[in-house]
Structure formats: structure tokens, C-alpha cells
Amino acid sequence: MVIATACEDPCEQLQSTFASRYVRDPLPKFKLPEKSIPKDAAYQVIHDELMLDGAPRLNLASFVTTWMEPECDKLIMDSLNKNYVDMDEYPVTTDLQNRCVNIIAHLFHAPVGAEETAVGVGTVGSSEAITLAGLAFKRKWQNKRKLEGKPYDKPNIVTGANVQVCWEKFANYFEVELKEVKLTEDCLVMDPVKAAEMVDENTICVAAILGSTMTGEFEDVKLLNELLTKKNKETGWDTPIHVDAASGGFIAPFIYPELEWDFLLPLVKSINVSGHKYGLVYPGVGWVVWRNKDELPDELIFHINYLGSDQPTFTLNFSKGSSQIIAQYYQFLRLGFEGYKNIMDNCWASARVLREGIEKTGRFNIHSKDIGVPLVAFSLKDSSKHTVFEISDQLRKYGWIVPAYTLPPDVEHIAILRVVIREDFSRSLADRLVADIDTVVKLLDTLPSPLSSSSKVTLVTTNEKGEMLKKRAAEVLPEIAIYWKRLKDGKRTGAC
Ligand SMILES: Cc1ncc(COP(=O)(O)O)c(C=O)c1O
Numbered sequence: 001m002v003i004a005t006a007c008e009d010p011c012e013q014l015q016s017t018f019a020s021r022y023v024r025d026p027l028p029k030f031k032l033p034e035k036s037i038p039k040d041a042a043y044q045v046i047h048d049e050l051m052l053d054g055a056p057r058l059n060l061a062s063f064v065t066t067w068m069e070p071e072c073d074k075l076i077m078d079s080l081n082k083n084y085v086d087m088d089e090y091p092v093t094t095d096l097q098n099r100c101v102n103i104i105a106h107l108f109h110a111p112v113g114a115e116e117t118a119v120g121v122g123t124v125g126s127s128e129a130i131t132l133a134g135l136a137f138k139r140k141w142q143n144k145r146k147l148e149g150k151p152y153d154k155p156n157i158v159t160g161a162n163v164q165v166c167w168e169k170f171a172n173y174f175e176v177e178l179k180e181v182k183l184t185e186d187c188l189v190m191d192p193v194k195a196a197e198m199v200d201e202n203t204i205c206v207a208a209i210l211g212s213t214m215t216g217e218f219e220d221v222k223l224l225n226e227l228l229t230k231k232n233k234e235t236g237w238d239t240p241i242h243v244d245a246a247s248g249g250f251i252a253p254f255i256y257p258e259l260e261w262d263f264l265l266p267l268v269k270s271i272n273v274s275g276h277k278y279g280l281v282y283p284g285v286g287w288v289v290w291r292n293k294d295e296l297p298d299e300l301i302f303h304i305n306y307l308g309s310d311q312p313t314f315t316l317n318f319s320k321g322s323s324q325i326i327a328q329y330y331q332f333l334r335l336g337f338e339g340y341k342n343i344m345d346n347c348w349a350s351a352r353v354l355r356e357g358i359e360k361t362g363r364f365n366i367h368s369k370d371i372g373v374p375l376v377a378f379s380l381k382d383s384s385k386h387t388v389f390e391i392s393d394q395l396r397k398y399g400w401i402v403p404a405y406t407l408p409p410d411v412e413h414i415a416i417l418r419v420v421i422r423e424d425f426s427r428s429l430a431d432r433l434v435a436d437i438d439t440v441v442k443l444l445d446t447l448p449s450p451l452s453s454s455s456k457v458t459l460v461t462t463n464e465k466g467e468m469l470k471k472r473a474a475e476v477l478p479e480i481a482i483y484w485k486r487l488k489d490g491k492r493t494g495a496c
Contacts, residue, residue: 054401060419060433061403063247063277063373067424072330075323076282082322084122085313093322096329097122100275103332105289107253108245108262108271112292119296120289121314122275122325126246127166128316129272129288130207133242134170136270136290137204139297150201158198158206160190161408164213164246176204182410188212188367189219196227205240205269210248210261214407214418216373218248218261225265232267240269240295247373249273250280254341255348256371269295275328278344278373280335280423285324343423347374350430351421357434363441367416374421379414385449386441388415394440400433 023041027033037045056066068076079093087094098117105118112118123129138155145152156177159167163180171178181194189212199206206228208219221243232238243261245252250273252259262268268291275285290296301314335343351374358364364378380388392404407414419433 055399057424058399059401060425061401063274063420063422064283065276065280066282066422068280068282068327068331069334072327072334075330076327077323079323079326080321084320084322084325085318090322093325097325100325100328100332101287101289104249104273104287105263108249108289110263110289110291118289119291119293120287122328123272123286123288123315124284124317124320125276125286126164126244126272126274127169127286129274129286130166130242130244131170131174131316132314133270133272133288133290134167134174134176134204135300136296137240137242138174138176139300140295141202141204143297154202155204156200156202158195158203160195160209160212160219161410162189162212162214163207163209164244167207167244177202179203180409183408185411185414188215188407188411189217192220192224192227195224196231199228199231199237199239201235201237203237203239205242207242207244208261210243210245210252211373213247214405214416215377216247216368216375218252218259218369218372221261221265221268225267228267239267241265241267243268243271245271246274246286247277250278250340251344251373254337254344259371263291275324279328280331280340280343281324281327283324284321285328344374347421347423347425350374350425350427351376353427354419354421354430354434357430358437361434361438361441367414375418376421377416377418379416383415385451386444386447387451388417390444390450391437391440392417394443395436398436398440400436 023037023045027037027045059066082090082093084090084093084097100122101120102112102118105112105120110118121129121132123132134157137157141155142152154177155175156179157167157171158179158181161180161182163178168178170176179198181190181198183189184191190208192208195206195208206224208221208224210218210221212219221241224241228239228241243249245261248261249271252261262271270288270290272286272288273279275281275287276283279285279287296314301312303312351368355366355368355376358376358378359366363381365381366376366378368375368377380386380391388404392402395402402417402419404415404417406412407416421430
């Protein structure tokens with residue numbers, strides 16, 4: 001490997017903008033290079049490679065914030081070198097986190113007295129927040145069962161089959177059975193009646209989602225609270241509710257203030273929300289808040305003193321950056337209730353423009369609702385010739401990243417496209433996207449169908465019992481497409 005030796009002129013070294021001027025041979029990718037390279041060469045090599053990533057603002061697959069104001073970018077840069085865990089050294093940063101926890105707890109109507117502080121913690125995202133909430137439920141349930149002299153080795157959680165993968169991770173890593181309510185064509189979220197029926201004495205909590213990842217629809221937490229209250233009375237259990245408000249937690253309080261979903265409902269004991277989704281902060285921040293300190297078993301809280309003073313911690317990681325917490329506080333201070341409400345209203349206005357445009361093409365069924373997370377989830381009315389996966393691939397050529405995925409059990413046969421509307425997705429972009437979707441479906445009309453073009457070919461396949469079956473390729477291909485998509489994207493597809 002030859003590095004930087006060809007650039008004799010130091011001025012050219014400084015002003016050169018292209019890495020090829022410094023680097024003549026490929027740099028090792030998987031082993032530490034033996035020699036150092038100039039800083040601007042390192043920058044340029046990495047910068048150039050990253051140009052091949054998609055453009056974050058055209059990434060319509062993600063709920064996660066892709067734009068913040070330059071003033072906040074500056075605060076983030078200013079605090080990049082602060083380790084959040086050094087609370088004694090950075091007491092102001094700690095104070096900002098506490099303010100954020102309290103702001104969120106009040107927004108979610110936690111019963112916090114005038115002299116009290118709310119119980120909650122900043123996390124890396126909703127996944128960590130959900131893990132902590134799940135651990136608190138599990139430990140509380142186990143402690144109660146031990147006191148009653150009952151077995152405590154088979155805890156379960158009841159959810160809809162539409163839960164985000166982090167719930168499956170929690171269940172798997174922390175040995176809790178996940179009992180999923182299957183979806184139906186008429187109900188693409190957890191049906192509270194079925195959920196309440198599934199609850200048994202080993203249920204540590206029922207998790208309701210405020211903003212299903214798949215379709216943005218809010219689950220009916222109020223009805224769930226009513227049904228569980230009745231069941232708890234009949235059985236003597238006290239099954240609680242956790243609300244996974246990863247996306248909806250920063251939407252509902254601002255634009256659906258009448259909706260009852262939070263700590264106003266007595267069985268809701270904890271709520272998570274992603275700061276980096278509609279909390280409007282770049283990736284790396286989530287929150288979990290508990291109704292009060294009785295819901296968080298004390299033995300889960302670790303006390304350390306080697307950083308200066310007694311420091312209670314309840315997180316999975318020790319060190320982490322401070323910038324995202326500071327950025328969250330910036331958004332609260334800068335936007336206030338009014339600012340968040342305006343942004344959420346605006347996102348919904350763009351979602352409606354997009355929805356109407358997509359409906360006008362006449363080709364799609366819309367699966368998202370008028371109330372929920374501002375997104376449009378839609379499937380092809382006729383997918384006998386072309387699929388949503390082809391539409392997703394074609395849209396990529398225009399720069400759009402629109403995920404296509406199959407819905408969870410028992411509606412795996414429905415494959416949808418989902419466009420998430422964030423603050424930086426303007427009305428004019430919505431118009432352009434509609435025009436591009438229209439162009440793509442018309443283009444696909446002119447192309448041979450990958451399903452029918454090989455319809456004369458017969459393939460041999462096996463059924464569940466391992467028996468050989470002959471099927472036309474047209475029949476097998478959609479099955480392969482679904483199988484391949486699952487393999488490629490993991491069990492839950494397109495859901496982040
Ligand atoms: C409903 C729901 N819960 C949890 C998560 C995980 O959130 P995070 O990415 O903040 O860990 C997501 C992510 O999209 C989600 O939609």
C-alpha cells in the first residue's frame with residue numbers, strides 16, 4: 001500500500017479534495033492499516049464511500065428524525081465529548097435529562113405531585129426503554145408470586161402480532177413468553193377483546209401500541225383498560241398495561257388531546273416513547289416513564305459512587321453520549337406545545353395530500369387510518385401481474401426509499417408499501433412522490449410480469465409434509481418472493 005508519497009507539494013496535500021491523490025492502492029478493509037494516512041485523505045475516502053448510501057431525507061422507511069435546526073446541530077457538536085454517565089462531572093446535563101423526564105411525564109398525565117419528581121430515564125431508543133419496562137414488570141410479578149408461594153418461572157406478555165421486533169428480542173433475551181393476538185383483514189392491530197381473553201395468571205403485562213409500526217394505527221388502550229379492570233376484578237389478578245408509544249407518544253398529546261391512552265387510565269403503569277422519532281431528535285434517544293416509583297422495583301436500580309456521589313442508574317449501558325439528551329431539551333424549549341402541535345398538524349396535512357394522490361391512481365387499497373401516526377400504508381388492488389416489491393425497487397431509481405413488506409400473522413398474504421411522513425417531508429415532495437408512483441405503475445403495465453412470463457414453466461416443490469408437488473412457476477414465485485423478503489429483512493420486514 002502506498003500512501004501520500006506522491007504528493008510532494010504540501011500545499012497540494014492541504015488543498016487536494018480527492019482521496020485518489022493520496023491513496024494509490026486499496027486500503028485494507030478488514031484489517032487495521034499498518035501506516036497512518038493524512039486526515040483529509042481519511043476524511044475523503046470515507047466521505048466518498050458514504051456517498052453511495054441513500055439520502056436520509058428521502059428515506060421514507062423510517063420514523064427517525066433526519067433534520068434538525070443548525071442551532072441544535074451546534075449544541076450537539078459542542079457536547080459530543082461529554083459522557084452522559086459522568087453525572088457528577090456534568091451535573092447540568094443530568095439536570096436537563098431530569099427536566100426532559102418530567103416534561104414527558106406531565107405530557108402523559110403521570111400523577112406527579114407538586115413537590116415530586118417523575119420516575120423515568122433517558123435511553124438509546126424505545127428498544128432499551130421497552131426492555132427496562134419489561135424487566136420492571138417481570139420482577140414485580142415474580143416478587144408477588146414468590147410472596148404468594150406460587151410458581152414464577154413462566155412469565156408471559158400479551159401483545160398484538162404487529163409488535164415491533166424489540167418486543168420479540170426482550171421476550172427472547174429475558175425468557176418471557178410472547179403471546180401474540182393474531183391480526184385479521186378487518187383488524188390490523190391488537191384486538192383488545194382477544195388480548196384480554198389471552199391474559200392468564202402468568203401475564204406480566206399487556207403491551208398496547210400507540211402507533212402500530214406497520215400501519216400507524218393506534219390500538220384501543222381505553223377499551224383494553226376497561227376489559228382488564230373487569231378481568232382483574234373477577235380473577236383477583238392485577239395485570240397491568242404498558243403503552244409502546246414509540247411513535248405516537250409525541251403525536252397524540254398534541255393533536256388528539258381527547259384520546260385516552262396514557263396514565264389517565266389506571267392500569268397504564270409505564271410508557272415508552274422514542275425521542276428520535278416524533279420527539280424530533282437525531283437517532284440515539286428514547287424515554288421510559290413509570291406511573292410512580294412503586295412500579296419500578298428498587299432492586300433493579302444500581303447505586304454507584306465512584307464518579308463522585310451516589311448515583312442511581314437503571315439503564316442497560318453505562319457510557320453514552322450526552323448530545324441527544326441536550327438536543328431533546330432544545331426541542332422542548334424551542335418548540336413548546338405550540339411548535340410540536342404545528343409540526344404534527346403539518347405532517348398530517350402532507351400525509352393527506354399523499355393519501356389522496358395515491359387513492360386517485362385507482363390502483364391501491366389504503367390500510368392506514370385517518371387517526372394515528374402520519375403515514376400512508378397501501379397495497380396493490382391487483383397484484384396478479386406485478387407486486388409492491390417491484391414498485392419499491394422502481395421508486396428507488398427516482399431516489400425514493402419506500403419499503404415494501406408483508407404484514408404479520410394471520411395477514412401475511414397482504415404486502416404493503418409504507419411512506420412515513422416526517423417534518424422534513426414537504427407538500428411539494430408529496431406531490432412529486434405521487435407523480436413518481438403513478439409513473440412507476442404505468443411503466444410496470446408495459447413490462448412483462450415476472451409472475452406470468454414464466455407461467456408455462458413447471459417447478460417442483462415440496463409441501464409441509466415434505467411431499468413433492470408440481471406447481472406452475474407463476475404460483476411458486478410469489479411464495480419465493482415472500483420467503484426471500486423475510487430472509488433478507490429479518491422476520492419483521494420494513495419495520496423500524
Ligand atoms: C411501535 C414501536 N416500538 C418500538 C420501536 C423501536 O424503537 P427504537 O428504534 O427507538 O428502538 C419501534 C421502531 O420503529 C416502533 O415502531
